Amino acid sequence: MSTPILSIITMGSIAAIFSLIIAIAYRKLKVKVDPRVEEIFSVLPGVNCGACGYPGCQNYAEAVASGAAPPNKCTVGGAEVAALVAKIMGLEAGEVERKVARVLCIGDREKSVWTAGYEGPQTCAAANVAGGAGKACSYGCLGFGDCVKACPFDAIRMNDKGLPVVYEEKCTGCGLCAEACPRDIIVIEPIEKRTYVFCSSHDSPKRSREVCSVSCIACGICVRLSPEGLEMKDNLAIVTDPEKVSDQAIEKCPTKVLFKI
Amino acid sequence: MNLLKEFIKGWWKENPVFVMVLGTCPTLAVTNSVKNAIGMIAAVAFVLLGSSFIVSLIRKIVPNQVRIATFIVVIATFVTMADRYLAAFYPQLSKALGPYVPLIVVNCIILGRQEAFASKNGVLASVLDALGMSIGFGIALMLMGSVREILGSGTWLGMKVFGSWYIPWQVMILPAGAFFVFGFLIWGFNSINKAFAKR
Amino acid sequence: MKESLRIVIVLTVFSILSGGILGWFNKYTEKRVALNNLTALQESLKAVTNMNPKIEAYESVVKEKGFELYKIFSGTETVAYAIVASGNGFQDKIKLIFGVKPDFSRIIDLRILEQKETPGMGAKIETKKYLEQWKGKGADSTLELVKKKPNTKYQVEAITGATVSSTSVLNIVNRALDRARKAIKEAEK
Amino acid sequence: MELLIVFISALLINNFVLHYFLGICPFIGVSNRLDSAISMGMAVTFVMTIASAVSWLIYYLILVPFRVEFLEIVSFILVIASLVQVVEMFIKKASPPLYQALGIYLPLITTNCAILGVALISVLKEYSFIETLVFSLGAGLGFALAITIMAGIREELEFADVPETLKGPGITLITAGILALAFMGFSGLIK
Structure with missing residues (x-):
């Protein structure tokens, strides 16, 4: 018998035996799996290269489905896969609209008071531990860009005055920047919500005037003008319903902290 | 999904070796000389193109449980053809590459591209993507091969680069050197990307 | 049931297809590969016995794992023996071939076929300088390694900085010689 | 004695990751946590030994008699892929805790160069069945050792x-380079 026939028989028999084993195993060993894991796994490249730090895509899919892992750890898949996975997870949470990051502080180097220089490690986390790196306001943005480093989509960048700026079209609302910010001034909100009090300081009116020229000094004018849209909580006005915030309240705000982007 | 982007992305932005760190086994193993690197690039390119073409054709009819097994059989067929061809017509190169030609079967790039791309997109896109990835792989291997050969044995493709005053830096041909060169190249690669990203 | 049937059919069909293609493809390359191996063997035989053995001029006496013995003829009379032997080197296997006079008095020449010794040090066993000295070495008793210039035909000079590789080559040759002598005695009985 | 030499050489001297460059992808990817590295090492050793045993049988019982040695690549990888698929399903069903610790690495193993590498190299070196088993055990433990360190x-x-x-x-990679330098110290262990 010539070699090609022999090789066909060999390959055919090996494949037949093993595919039979797989088929039987598949039928007998069926195991119920969370449908979302299947859905995410189908989107992942399936290279099982472990670059995401998880040993294999199946394990990473399970981690994302159970919420233990962020949707963008798959370097091989890059941005498209991350967006897809985020969508699957996002979709799962019910609302359809996209979420974006908002930075609730506009006190950059010029507008806020800095009482000391800082030589320590150039990260917000370290600066925050070292007493706020000389920034008088103990709630405001330190400007060392931990959020920028954390963002895998390059959707947030520091402007020249040391304040992070969010690029809405790139932001997938994954929340990594919010996690990275030691002062928790970044919030993840639906994209439609555009009116905020861009300050997170709970200092007393006197103290907040001293430390920053664009801080919420808890004067209460905006709350009085549109009570349904705003609420004063511990010396800081917070927007509860963006539609109910009247233009008058925005004009009347003495430090121009309440506005619509 | 414009096809040009698929083709170009494999060259630098999503270079399979430096960015996705796939296919590292041959990258480290055969780049002790540029001649071997070229041999490996040709083999991988042939296999990647062939299998991407076939996989994108058959992707609809393969059930999920045997997806990896079937794709691997297709890839292995191409690899065996490449291996037999090299052994027959280029015996020196086949001996130099040794066990690494058959190991292209489990090369993470090829199976990666089949699973991530070819099994989800049309034929033309898959072939273009495979071509792009092969070029990216080629660039990476040529870079690695040249650095290691020039430093390690003072020659490039056999031609003497330095005069006789240069004492070859032996470690570059050794496995340890391969790791160092690859590590530094990735470092350089990331720094360049970061610089571009910043602007 | 249908699903598992599909599994079996798809995988088997593809494997058969691949088996067929490879079988057919192999038919073309097989002859060339065999030819390459044959010419490689003849090259090495010629190199170590500096005779030009035409295809029918040699005969394989012993072919085992790690040891092969060939008898070289010129006309009908045995002109030399060629021994292929391999053993553990510094890093990995070393495979070498050497020619011996029919009466096992002298080694004609020696070539290294395969080695993965450390480049620059152990790898020097492939250089001309090292291989030259093997010509004419005594083959009728065990050879020994010396660090300086050898003065008898049973001494081989080691490569500085690669003593382990040099000793390995020496051990392989000594073991191969003993084995060859035994094989020849049996062949004559 | 011969078996010990084969074992030691696979474990230390020609360590599969640091000398033969096999199994680098998981070596870089999964070695960031100690526990996952150890489980990965064990899973690789476990499958590597079975895979090379089955490959040896296929090679010497089917491929050689039929003189179709060129099929070695296709048949070995087919065996490995199916083996991994079945073992994964079996462990997932038999004991989920074991699957949690060990099984999640199994799909990773099909694309692991080291597994096919062991099978091919043991055929290249014409090892006997026992030697192949010892060789693959040594190689697997060598992989586990390297990835754990x-x-x-x-x-x-x-x-x-x-x-x-x-x-x-x-x-x-640079750390691996230093590790490779250290492992070079083991060369010459066997005369």
């Missing part, structure tokens, strides 16, 4: 002041 080092690296662009694969 690397995981230990990388856990320390988390706190080191590594330049931004060097983090991830870059620093791992």
Whole structure:
């Protein structure tokens, strides 16, 4: 018998035996799996290269489905896969609209008071531990860009005055920047919500005037003008319903902290 | 999904070796000389193109449980053809590459591209993507091969680069050197990307 | 049931297809590969016995794992023996071939076929300088390694900085010689 | 005695990761946590031994008699892929805790160069069945040893002041280079 026939028989028999084993195993060993894991796994490249730090895509899919892992750890898949996975997870949470990051502080180097220089490690986390790196306001943005480093989509960048700026079209609302910010001034909100009090300081009116020229000094004018849209909580006005915030309240705000982007 | 982007992305932005760190086994193993690197690039390119073409054709009819097994059989067929061809017509190169030609079967790039791309997109896109990835792989291997050969044995493709005053830096041909060169190249690669990203 | 049937059919069909293609493809390359191996063997035989053995001029006496013995003829009379032997080197296997006079008095020449010794040090066993000295070495008793210039035909000079590789080559040759002598005695009985 | 030499050479001298460059992808990817590295090492050793045993049987019982040695690549990888698929299904069903610790690495193993590498190299070196088993055990443990050491080092690296662009694969490879240098010390162990 010539070699090609022999090789066909060999390959055919090996494949037949093993595919039979797989088929039987598949039928007998069926195991119920969370449908979302299947859905995410189908989107992942399936290279099982472990670059995401998880040993294999199946394990990473399970981690994302159970919420233990962020949707963008798959370097091989890059941005498209991350967006897809985020969508699957996002979709799962019910609302359809996209979420974006908002930075609730506009006190950059010029507008806020800095009482000391800082030589320590150039990260917000370290600066925050070292007493706020000389920034008088103990709630405001330190400007060392931990959020920028954390963002895998390059959707947030520091402007020249040391304040992070969010690029809405790139932001997938994954929340990594919010996690990275030691002062928790970044919030993840639906994209439609555009009116905020861009300050997170709970200092007393006197103290907040001293430390920053664009801080919420808890004067209460905006709350009085549109009570349904705003609420004063511990010396800081917070927007509860963006539609109910009247233009008058925005004009009347003495430090121009309440506005619509 | 414009096809040009698929083709170009494999060259630098999503270079399979430096960015996705796939296919590292041959990258480290055969780049002790540029001649071997070229041999490996040709083999991988042939296999990647062939299998991407076939996989994108058959992707609809393969059930999920045997997806990896079937794709691997297709890839292995191409690899065996490449291996037999090299052994027959280029015996020196086949001996130099040794066990690494058959190991292209489990090369993470090829199976990666089949699973991530070819099994989800049309034929033309898959072939273009495979071509792009092969070029990216080629660039990476040529870079690695040249650095290691020039430093390690003072020659490039056999031609003497330095005069006789240069004492070859032996470690570059050794496995340890391969790791160092690859590590530094990735470092350089990331720094360049970061610089571009910043602007 | 249908699903598992599909599994079996798809995988088997593809494997058969691949088996067929490879079988057919192999038919073309097989002859060339065999030819390459044959010419490689003849090259090495010629190199170590500096005779030009035409295809029918040699005969394989012993072919085992790690040891092969060939008898070289010129006309009908045995002109030399060629021994292929391999053993553990510094890093990995070393495979070498050497020619011996029919009466096992002298080694004609020696070539290294395969080695993965450390480049620059152990790898020097492939250089001309090292291989030259093997010509004419005594083959009728065990050879020994010396660090300086050898003065008898049973001494081989080691490569500085690669003593382990040099000793390995020496051990392989000594073991191969003993084995060859035994094989020849049996062949004559 | 011969078996010990084969074992030691696979474990230390020609370590599969640091000398033969096999199994680098998981070596870089999964070596950031010690526990996952150890489980990965065990899973690789476990499948490697079975895979090379089955491959040896196929080679000497089917391929050689039929003189179709060129099929070795296709048949070995087919066996490995199916074996991994079945073992994964079996462990997932039999004991989920074991699957949690070990099974999740199994799909990773099909694309692992080391497994096919062991099978091919043991055929290349014409090892007997016992030698192949010992060789693959040594190779698997060598892989596990290398990846565990690397995981230990990388856990320390988390706190080191590594330049931004060097983090991830870059620093791992340079550390692996130093490890490879250290492992070169084992050469010449066997005369």
